[in-house]
Amino acid sequence: MPLSLSVRAENLQHLHQLLSQRECPQCDLTRAGLVMADLSGANLVGADLRFANLSRANLAGADLRFANLGGASLNGANLTGADLTGANVAGADLRNAYFMQANLEATNLNQAVVDGAMGIPGQFFTADHFYARGVLESNRRNFIRAIEYYNQALERNPRYGEVYLARSVARYRLLDEVGAMQDAKIAQGLFEEQENEQGKQAAQYFLAQMEAMNNPGRGGSGVGIDLLNMLGGLSSVLLRALSLF
Known part of the structure; x- marks a missing residue:
C-alpha cells in the first residue's frame, strides 16, 4: 500500500x-x-x-x-x-x-x-482559567506572574481553596514565608468547610513541610527540598487545572 x-x-x-x-x-x-x-x-x-x-x-x-x-x-x-x-x-x-x-x-x-x-x-475568563494559567507559570518558575493569575482567580472566586494553596507555593518560592503560611492555612480551612479531604491533606502536608524547613531541629533539614518537586504530592489538587488547556 x-x-x-x-x-x-x-x-x-x-x-x-x-x-x-x-x-x-x-x-x-x-x-x-x-x-x-x-x-x-x-x-x-x-x-x-x-x-x-x-x-x-x-x-x-x-x-x-x-x-x-x-x-x-x-x-x-x-x-x-x-x-x-x-x-x-x-x-x-x-x-x-x-x-x-x-x-x-x-x-x-x-x-x-x-x-x-x-x-x-x-x-x-473564569477563575478556573486564571488558576490554570497560574499553575503553568509556576511550572515555568515565573512565580510573580503566577501570583498575578492567582489573584485574578480569587477575584472571581474568593473561596477557591486550590488557588490559595497554589499561591502559597508560589509565595514560598519568592521567600514570602508569612504570605505562604497565611495562604496555606486559608486553603486548609476552605477544604475543611468544603469537605475536600484530599485538598485538606495537601494543605496540611505543605504546612508541615514549611514548618520542618523553618525548624530543622524538629526533623527538617532546612535545606535541599525542592518545592517544585514537592508539587508531586499536591498534583492531584493543583495540576487538575492543566486539563483546562
Whole structure:
C-alpha cells in the first residue's frame, strides 16, 4: 500500500471556493492551511474549521456564526468586527489575536489559549482559567506572574481553596514565608468547610513541610527540598487545572 506523503483533511473544492469567493457556509475546512489568508468579510457560517491554521489571517468582519474552530490556530489573526455568535473556539490558539468589536455572544472559549489576545471581554475568563494559567507559570518558575493569575482567580472566586494553596507555593518560592503560611492555612480551612479531604491533606502536608524547613531541629533539614518537586504530592489538587488547556 503506498504511503501518503501528507495528510490533508479539508475539502479542496471548499477551500478553493473560500479563497476565490469568500463564500463557504457549512464548508469542510478541517486542518486547512490558511496562514495569512485574506478572508475579510468571508461568509463561514457553520463552517468546520477544526484544527485549521489561520495564523495571522485577516478575518475582519467575517461571519463565523456557529462555526467550529475547535483546536484551530488563530495566533495573531485579525478578527476585528467578526461575528462569532455561537461559535466553538474551544482549545484554539488565540494568542495575540485581535477581537475588537467582535460579537462573542454564546461563543465557547473553553480551554482557549488567550495570552496577548486583545478585545476579549473579561467575563469570558473564569477563575478556573486564571488558576490554570497560574499553575503553568509556576511550572515555568515565573512565580510573580503566577501570583498575578492567582489573584485574578480569587477575584472571581474568593473561596477557591486550590488557588490559595497554589499561591502559597508560589509565595514560598519568592521567600514570602508569612504570605505562604497565611495562604496555606486559608486553603486548609476552605477544604475543611468544603469537605475536600484530599485538598485538606495537601494543605496540611505543605504546612508541615514549611514548618520542618523553618525548624530543622524538629526533623527538617532546612535545606535541599525542592518545592517544585514537592508539587508531586499536591498534583492531584493543583495540576487538575492543566486539563483546562
